[in-house]
Amino acid sequence: MLKTRHDVCRPQAVYIHAKGGFEMAPVSNELLRRDVRMLGDMLGEVMTEAAGPEALALVEEIRQLARRRRSGDHTAEPELAEKIASLSMSDARIVARAFSIFFDLANLAEDRHRIRVLRSREQELHPVSLSESIGAAIGRLKESGFSAAETQRAIDKMLIELVFTAHPSEAKRRSIRAKLRRMRHALQELDRTDLLPRERARLESRIRTELTVLWQTDFLRPSRPTVLEEVERGLSITPRLWEVVPQVYASMRLALDTHYPGEGIRPGLFLRFGSWMGGDRDGNPNVTAPITKQTLVWLRERAISQHLALTKTMYDFLSISVREIDADSTLNKGLEEASQKWPGLAEALSELAPLEVYRRWVTMIRWRLSQSSATTSCTSIPEGGYRDGEELFADLKAMQDSLRSHHSRLLADSELQRWLDLTTVFGLHLTRLDVRQDARRYREVMTEILSVAGIVENYADLPEAERCAALSRSIPWDHDLDREKLSPLALETLDLFLVLRDAIAVFGPSCIGGHVISLTQCPSDVLNVLWLWRWAQSKAVRDSSVPTTDELRIIPLFEKIDDLRNAPETMTSILEHPLYREHVTRVGDRQIIMVGYSDSTKDGGYLAACWGLYQAQSGLQQVAHDHGVQVTFFHGRGGSLGRGGGPAARGILSLPPEALDGTLRLTEQGEVLAERYDDTQVAFRHLEQVTWATLVASALPGVQVKPSWLSMMETLSVQSFKAYRELVDQPGFIAFFAAATPIDEIENLPIGSRPSRRRGERTLGDLRAIPWVFSWTQNRCMIPAWYGLGTALSEVKYKDRTAWQTICEMYRLWPFMQATIDNAMLALAKADMYIAQHYSELAEDPAQRQVCWELIARERDRTRQALLDLVGGSELLSKNPWFQGSIEVRNPYIDPLNLIQIELLRRRRSLTPEAPANEAEQLRDMLRLTVQGIAAGMRTTG
Template structure:
C-alpha cells in the first residue's frame, strides 16, 4: 500500500515534472536532456554486460559525437552532470512535498498515537510524571555534508511548496531559476557561515515545530499552560562556533559571535510574534504591556541595548502582567495567544540553541605540558611524565591558579584557554543554558577528563564552573570497552564527585558511532556501544548517578544513522534513557529536519521511542544470555574480518589513490580540514569519519555499513546456529534494526561500476575481497529476513533509493570513467579531477545521507 502511494505521489510526479526541463529556454538543455537517457541506458546495459566505465563512455562518444575531439566529450559530460544535479533537487522537492501523504504522521511513533495507547492502558499519570524530567535534544553539528548552497536550498523550499499546491506556473518559473543558479560554493564557508546557515533551520523549522509538539501534548493531557514544568522536553543543540576538534578556524571570538547570532535570531522571532499578538490584543491595560515587551525586544536587537531585555525572565514577567490583566479585566479573550507565547519563551530563552564546546584530549595533554613547563621548577615535566595516572591527577588538582600570565604560552594554547573565557561570556550574555557542556573527544582516561575539569576550575567564575557539564566522548572499540572503568575512577575522585553532585547527580557521556564503526566495523561498533552503555549505566547507578547518553551519529547507517525510532525503542532497562540526545548533521538536517512536517515527525519519533521504554515494557527489548552470546559471537567474527581488511597493505593506499577521498577538501562545503593530520600525509587514524565513509559511498561500495555482516551470519549458520540467529532477528528489535540499517547500506551499493578494478594490477585482489563480502552479506541478509528482499520492511526507503540510484547512475559512470582514466595515465589530469569533483555533488545529494 505504501509503495503504491509512493508511486502515485512521487514517482509519477517526478516523471511528469522532469519533462519540464526539456522546455527551458537555455542553450543545449534540450540536447542534454535527450542524451542523458542514452547514457543511462548504455550504463545499465554496459555494467550488466561487464563493460568498464571507459568502454561505456567511449561507446557514448561514438554514438553521439562520432569523431569529435575529447574536448567536446568533456564539455558534454559536464553539461550532463549539471542536468542530473537539478534532477536530484527536483526529486528532493517532490519527496518533501509528499511527506505527509507517504508517512503516517499520526501513526506509529507520533505523539497522538502514543497518547492513544497511554489512554487505552490507563497510564496517563505515568506519562505526565515522565514528561516532567524526560528530554530529547537534537544537536546540529558543524559537519556539513550537504552540497546545496543556501540559494539552492531556498529554491528547493519554494519548489516543494509549489509542488504541494500543484502550481504548474510557479514550478515552471522555479525550474527556470534552477537552470541558471550555480550548485556549488565558490569559497569554503567559515565556521560563522555554517552557523548562519543552520540558523535558517532554527528560525524557519525548529521555532515552529518544537512548540507545536508541546502545545499538542499540553492540550491532549488537558493541563493548564502554566503547569507545564519541563520547557526542556525538546531542545536543539549547536556545534558550529564551539566545536574546536580539528578545526583551527574556530576561535573564542567566533564562539561569542555565533552566540550573539543565535540570540539575535531568537529575538527577531519573538519580535515578529509580538507584533502579530498585538494586532489581536488591542484591549485596555493589555495592549500597552505587549507594546512594552515589543519595544524592549526591539531595543535588545536594534536600539539602545541598555533599555532592552537582558534575560528572558524579564520578558516573561511583562507578558504575565498582560495575561493577568487579560484574564481579570477581559474574560481571558485570546489568552491562549499569550499562554503559548510565554511557553515558547520558556523553551528557547534568549539562547535559542544550546552551544557545546568540544576539543580533542590530545590538545589538552599538550596544553598541560606547556603549563607545567612554565612552572618555576623546570624538571617538573619530566617528573610528571613518570607519575602514575592518579598522581598526575592529584598534581593537577594541587594548582590554585595557572602559573604566570597566559601570554607566555604558545598561540594555540592561549586560544584554548580563551575558549573558557568565551564560554563564560556566552553564559553571561545568553544565560547558563546557552553553553553548559565541554566535550572531550578521543577521551581515553580519567586524566583526560580531569585536565578539562581543572582548567574549568581555574579559568571560570564559580557560577560558570558550577553550571558546566564535562562530557567524555568514547569512540574507539578499546575506549568503549574501558569507558566504565574510566567513569568509576572519576566517580571516586572527591572533587569530581562533588561537582557531579552539584549538577544534580547527572553525568553526560557521549559515544561516537562514526569513529567506532571506522575503528571496529559495523557490527562490532554497534554492539560495543550497546555493551558500553549497559556497563556505564550499571557503574553510574552504583554511585547514585543518573547517566545521560549523547549519541554522536552521522546520516548513513555506517555512522549510526538509519531508523533511530526503533533503535531507541529497543534499548531495554539496563541502559539509562532519561534523555535522548543525538547529533544530526549534513543532509540529515535538511532531509529529516528541513521542513516543519518532517521535523515534527522525526522529533515525535524520538520522543515516543524514549517514552515507550518507560511506559510499555516489552520482552523484545531485553536480551537474554543466549541472545547476548550470539550477538557477541557475530560482533567478534565481523570485527576480526574488518580488522584484517583494515590491516590489508592496500587499504590506506586504495582510499588515497583510487577513491575520491582526497577531493572532499575541495568541495567547499565545510570549514574543517578533512584530516586531523598534516596536509598531504594520509594516516588512517587521522581520517575524519565523513570523508572516510563518504569516499566508500562515492565508490558505491559502502564498506563501513556492512563489511563483516555476511561472514558473521554465515559463520554461525555453518556452526548450526542459523535457526538461533533467525529467532534472534524475529525477537529482538535491536538486532532487527541493526540489520535493517545495514540493508540500507547494501541497497545503496553498486559494485558493477567498479568491477574494472578486479583486473587492476595493484588493487584487483583488494577489490575482490570487498565484492565477496558484499555478495555474502546481501545473500545472508536476504536469507535471515525470509527471502523477502533487502529493505522489505521499509518499502518507501526501498522505492526512494531505487529511483535515486537510477537518476545518479550516469554520474557514477562519469566519475568512475575519470578515475579509470587517471589510473591509466593521461596528459590533462586536471579535467578528469574536475569531473570527479563535480560528480561528487550529485552523488552525495542523491543519497541524502551519504556521509
C-alpha cells in the first residue's frame, strides 16, 4: 500500500481541476477518497512486486521527510538533503517513477471526481441551467430582452474555431496516455450502482493490469516524433470530438427550444476545429511541402472514414419502405440521375429493394464517399466523389427534408441531425489545416525570387516603401521561375504554395484555415505571401492544372511588445494597399489577425504583455472598422499561465468588448489536448464553457471601461516592463537562467518534432516561449506569469492612495483586470521560492547569482504583498481554501522530485570528459524522468 494516498484525500485538500480553473465540489468526497485509496493500494502492490518492499519503504521515508520539512520541522531538511544526495541511480529512478505515477493516478481520480461534481450539480439544478453552460447563455439573452430574431442573429454571428497545435509541451508518450485513458474509463465504470461483484473485480483487475504495464513501460520517448507522427497524435483525439460535437449542438437546440419554444431558432456553423500539425514550418525544417500534402490527404481520409461508418449505421436504421410511408419524389429522381451519370453507382443500387428509397439514398452517399476516399493526392477526385462537406451536406439535407415532410420528424431530428451536425463542423477535412512561417524566412525567399526573376536586386535591404512597390508591380507574376537558381528554402516555399493551390482547388477552400505569418512587422511581410499565392494561381493556368478562384486567407501574427504596439499602424498600411484590400474583399471583407501571448510575455513580461495584447486588439478593431473590414482575432494562447493559459472562458470574457464580434480562433496547445479532450465529458464541458463565454461576451453589453482605468493600466504596464527588462537584460542573466533551470534538458527532450529555437541562436530572443516557461515551471519560480507585477502595483500603492483605489475598483469591476490578477495570483501561489532558491545555487558565479536571485526574490515578495493588499486575506488563495489546500498537499510530493532533479543536475554538470558515456546518458534519462514527474505534479509543462 502506498501511504501517500491518505493526505491527498483529506477533505479540505480536495479540488476539481479544470486546466487552470477550478470548481468547488458540492458532492461527497468519499468517492474521490475511494478512488485514490484503491489506486494508491494498487501502486504499492505493483511497486512491491516489481522492486521489492524496500523500494516502497524508501519512497515512504522520503515522503515523510518532505512532509516534516513542509510542516516546519527544521531537522527534516538536512536529513532529506542527505538522503537524496546519497541515492544511487537505481534508487533515484524508483523514487522518481513512484511519485510520477502517483501524480498521474491522483490526476485521474480528481478528473473523474470533477465529472461527478458537474453531473451532480446539473441534476440538482434542473430545470435551471448549469452555470457557464449553453443553456445559461441562451437564458441570459432571454432575460436581457432578446427577441427570437435577435437571438437568431447573435447565434448566426458566432463562430468559434479551436486550433490544435503541435507545440512540444506534451511530455507524456502517446502509449502512456492511452493506458491512463483506459484506466479512466474503468474508474468511470466503477461508479455504476448496478455492478455485480464479479464485474467490479474484473474492472479492478483491468486497472491493476494497466498499472503493472505502466510501471514496466519506459516513460521516455526513444526519439523525437516525426511531423507525421505528431499529425497522428493529433488525430487520436478525433473519436472523442466526433462523439462530443453533436452533443454540443443538441445542447444548443435544447436551450433554444426551452427559452424560445415554437420560434424555430436553429444554430448553423458556430463551432469548428483547425490544426497546425503538418503545416507549421516556423522554425521547423522538418515540415515540408510533401508533409503538408500528406497531412491534407490524411485529414480527408480520416473524415471520410468516420462518415463511412455512419452510412452503415444509417443503412441499418432507415429500413423505411415507401409501401408504408411515402418519400419525396426528389429522392427517386436524384437516384435516377446519379445512376445515369455514374454507372458504378447504378451497379451498387441494382441489388437493393426499390421500395427502400432511404436505404438506396444512403447507399448512394456511401458509394460517393468511397469514391472520395480513393484519391491519394490533392490533384483530383475520382468520378462521383464529393469535393467537400457542402456537397455531402446537400445530400443529407435532402433526406432529412423528406423524412420531415412524411411523418418522420423524430427520425430526421435525431440520428440524421447528428450526422448533419458532424458534416457541418468537420466536412470532409476534419480540421482546417493552417500553414505558418516566419516573416523573415519569406523575406529571404522573396529576395532570391525577385532577383532570379529580374524584378529587383537586394530586396531585403530596400526601404519598406520600395519593397512594397517591387511586389505591387509584379503581382501577379505569370512567368516561370528558374528553379536551378533557387535555394532549397525558396524551392520548398514555391512547392508549398502549389500544394495549397491544388488543395483549395480540388478539396474546396474549407480544407485550409489560412496562412499565418509569424513576426509580422510591416506590409511587405503580408504582400510577400500574397505575391506567392498569386504566382501559384497564375501557374495553374500555365500548367493546365485545376484553377481556383477561391482565396487563401492571409493571417498576420503580432507577438512581440513593439510589434503589438505598432500593429494598428502596420495593419492600416496593409489594408490601404490596393492589391491587398482587393484580396480582403474577395474573402468577404473579413480579416483574421493573430496575437501571440507566449512571445509577448517572454519579450515584455506578464503585465506588459497582457496590456499590450488588450490595446493591440482594441486598436486593430478600430482600424478594421475604419476600413470597412470585419476582424476575427486569433488568440495564440498556451496551456500554462505564463503563456496566456488559464480558464478559457475567463480569458474570453476578459477580451476588449469591441474586439469580439462573435467570432474568434483559439489555439489548443500541447498537453492541453489530452487534458481537455481525452475524456468526452470533460471535452463537452470545455466546449460549452467556451461557447457560453463567446455568446455572452459578444451579444451582451460589457463593463464600460473608464478612461482612468486605461490610463492606470498604461502606467502599470510601463513600470512592469521596466522591472522585467531590468532582470532579463542583467549582465549574466542568460548564464544564470541556464544554470538555475533545467533548460538544457528541456531543449533536448524528444517530445516535439521541431527545434526549441527558431534559428538556432543561443539568445533569449531566439529561444521559443515554451521551453522558457517550461523551465521556470520546473524550478517552481513561475516568473513568466507574475514578474514585474509587484513593482508596478507597489509604485502606485505607496505613492498615490487615490490611484490605488482606482486599481481596487478596476479589479472589482473589470473582467480584464480580474483575469490578469487572478491568473497571476494562481501562478504565484503555485510558485515556491524555497525550491527555486535551491536551483539558483547551481549557478557557479556567486556574484551573478546573488544579483539575479535577489531581484527575483524581492519581486516575489513585492508581488505577493501587493496582491494580498488588492484582493484581501492573509494568503494568496485564502478565498479559495480548497485550491490552497491542494497546493499544500501536493508540495510534499513535488518537492522530492525537484530536489532529486537538482542533485542530478549537479552530478551531470560535474562530469569530467573522461566519465563513461553511459553515465552521462543515464543521468540525462533520469533528468528527463524528473521533468515528466514534476510536470505531472504541477499539471502543466510550458
